[in-house]
Amino acid sequence: MSDVGAGQTGIALTERQRLAWLRLIRSDNVGPATFRGLINHFGSAEAALEMLPELSRRGGSARAIRVATVAEAERELQAAARLGACFIGIGEPDYPPALRQIDGAPPLIAAKGRPQTGTLPALGIVGSRNASICGTKFAAMMARDVGKAGYAIISGLARGIDTAAHRASLETGTIAVLAGGLDRPYPPENIKLLEEITGGNGLAITEMPFGWEPRARDFPRRNRLIAGVALGLLVVEAAQRSGSLITARYAADFGRIVFAVPGSPLDPRCYGTNYLIKEGATLTTEAGDILEALAPISRLDLFTPKQVDEPESPTAADMMPPNENDRCLIVDSLGPTPVEVDDIIRHTGMPAAMVYLVLLELDLAGRLHRHSGGLVSIDLSV
Structure with missing residues (x-):
């Protein structure tokens, strides 16, 4: 049976598959795109795990790749169970439907609370941590009114x-996205709020491991998750350099509708929202602005995941590594400037499966860089 697959209602992972998936995504140099490529090529996470050391060596790694052990994955699953949490796979019914549509969607998310809340159409609401009284009142009003219309409200559990x-959306359903592990919520003053969220109609999610303390570089990853789960993103207040603008950029990249609340040009907290409006964001002064724009999208069938071409049983030819001449031809076609994989295939004349396999080798060796839009480049210094 293939690891990834879902119909209209989704397909649950077996416990054996869930363990293997967790091991694979927790292994070195395996991100969401690499995870999907490995599953596509080898047919299952278990088969991919066996090949990681060999693929990394062929990609030119100077040291052995760290492969997450069964014991490590079991400990994390046990930690989740103790916390009353679980891991949801990308093809399962409770995986947020809009999230699975984005490039690089996490194959597994850790979740605690009411999983069904994650399947509702969602509006992201973000803004300044040092928010004004008017800003917090408006954000609460939008969350309450949009929530009553059947949308989950998703945000990052930050201050402000x-x-x-x-x-404002505790009763109707809210989703908190964490930058660290579910057992390492931040900021500390919102731990009680998180308990209210997960103890009621809400949900907390993260793609980070249990025990992971959030660092500054983890928050953009959290912001990307907010933008991916939401159908639209409302920015209430945002300074010139803020995480809210990063979230808005992700939302625009994902084709989400970005809403922004205008504010005084004399208030630095309104620089970001006024800038977004000038760049084409939807000027928003009431919930109706949001509901009218989201109504057509929320009726779309987003549940069916992207199709993944997965061989049930990879052929011997699929498993054969390219010879050194072919590998060198593919590697030499890469440089520090990001290019499309299709361009590599056309340039080299190599079969697509071979090109993708070499890219996996380079990725696992830590030499490949993946960029938005599926572009890739190579680190020439390695």
């Missing part, structure tokens, strides 16, 4: 706008 949005 995030907190106001979560509190």
Whole structure:
């Protein structure tokens, strides 16, 4: 049976598959795109795990790749169970439907609370941590009114706008996205709020491991998850350099509708929202602006995941590594400038399966860089 697959209602992973998936995504140099490529090529996470050391060596790695052990994955599954949490796979019914449509969607998310909330159409609400009174009141009003219309409200559990949005949507359903592990919530003053969220109609999710303390570089990853789960993103207040603008950029990249609340040009907290409006974001002064724009999207069938071409049983030819001449031809076609994989295939004349396999080798060796839009480049210094 193939690891990934879902119909209209989704297909649950077996416990054996869930363990293997967790091991694979927790192994060195395996991100969401690499995970999907490995599954596509080898047919299952278990088969991919066996090949990781060999693929890394062929990609030119100077040291052995760290492959997550069964014991490590079992400990994380046990930690989740103790916390009352679980891991949801990308093809399963409770995986957020809009999230699975984006490039590089996490194959597994850790979740605690009411999983069904994650399947509702969602509006992201983000903004300044140092929010004004008017800003927090408006965020709460939007969260309450949009939530009553059947949308989940998703935000990042931060101070200010995030907190106001979560509190106002506790009854209708809210989703908190964490930058660290589910057992390492941040900021500490919102731990009680998180308990209210997960103890009621809400949900907390993250793609980070249990025990992971959030660092500054983890918050953009959290912001990407917010933008991926949401159908639209409302920015209430945002300074010139802020995480909210990063989230808005992700949302635009994913084809989401970005809403922004105008504010005084004399207030630095309104620089970001006024800038977004000038760049084409939807000027928003009431919930109707949001509901009218999201109504057509929320009726779309987003549940069916992207199709993944997965061989049930890879052929011997699929498993054969390319010879050194072919590998060198593919590697030499890469440089520090990002290019499309299709361009590599056309340039080299190599079969697509061979090109993708060499890219996996380079990725696992830590030499490949993946960029938005599926572009790739190579680190020439390695």
